[in-house]
Amino acid sequence: MKIIRKQLVIFFAIFNIFITNSLAHEYKIGNLKILHPYIIETPPGAKIAGGYMRIVNTGNQTDHLSLVTVDFAKVAEIHEMKIENDVIKMRKIKDGLEIPAKDFTELKHKGYHIMFMNLLKPMIMGETHEGTLYFEKTGNVKVIFNIEKMGFKLEENS
Numbered sequence: 001m002k003i004i005r006k007q008l009v010i011f012f013a014i015f016n017i018f019i020t021n022s023l024a025h026e027y028k029i030g031n032l033k034i035l036h037p038y039i040i041e042t043p044p045g046a047k048i049a050g051g052y053m054r055i056v057n058t059g060n061q062t063d064h065l066s067l068v069t070v071d072f073a074k075v076a077e078i079h080e081m082k083i084e085n086d087v088i089k090m091r092k093i094k095d096g097l098e099i100p101a102k103d104f105t106e107l108k109h110k111g112y113h114i115m116f117m118n119l120l121k122p123m124i125m126g127e128t129h130e131g132t133l134y135f136e137k138t139g140n141v142k143v144i145f146n147i148e149k150m151g152f153k154l155e156e157n158s
Contacts, residue, residue: 025146030138031059032099036154038146039116040109041125049073049123051114051131051145054154056104064096065105067134070145074118076131081110090115096136108154123147 027034037053
């Protein structure tokens with residue numbers, strides 16, 4: 001009985017590793033790693049959605065995310081959300097989002113994010129959508145945005 005229990009524990013541990021790794025996805029271009037691009041699901045009729053990810057720069061030069069293109073929204077802009085004097089302010093980042101050397105930049109709710117406007121279709125949990133990220137120095141990379149459930153957050157150790 002102990003052998004069977006031990007085998008089950010090993011099986012579920014390995015299964016958990018595969019499931020966890022299949023949920024997180026990453027891309028590499030030059031010295032940049034793009035970790036788990038995702039969009040939070042939208043309610044029916046929504047015309048906007050936010051895009052999030054972590055971008056790690058292992059190189060010695062700062063780079064900038066300057067443009068994002070997608071085919072599921074008419075507009076994709078890099079935005080920053082801040083709270084100033086108890087007022088939420090959102091603005092488009094005009095000169096590209098800085099990805100500092102030997103550091104990372106987090107695109108997350110209530111911070112930097114990609115604002116997808118005039119959605120052409122709803123963002124439904126479990127689906128995926130393609131986009132392209134354009135970096136000033138490194139070039140461009142195609143990524144897949146996973147559609148995640150409301151409240152999803154990228155794990156700190158990703």
